[in-house]
Amino acid sequence: GSTDALVQQVLRRGGCPFQCLGLERGASQEGVRKRYRTLALRLHPDKAQHPQANEAFAALEAAYSRAKDATPPTLPQVRCG
16 A cells, blocks of 8 residues: 555554554464564655654554554474474
């Protein structure tokens, strides 16, 4: 999507961190991290020439912080035998 659409997505859905990131509620920590990094690269104020880039980036960081705390950590693979 366009930068404008991403800014609007992040700002409009500020209540639910998963919606803000464009993810389903049950997303894994890895999925949350990957989506955050993708959006952060697109919305960073130094890269995005959008008037609301600063506000959107701050909302994105807040959503990421809340989403990663709400997902269970990925359990390491344990080898038996």
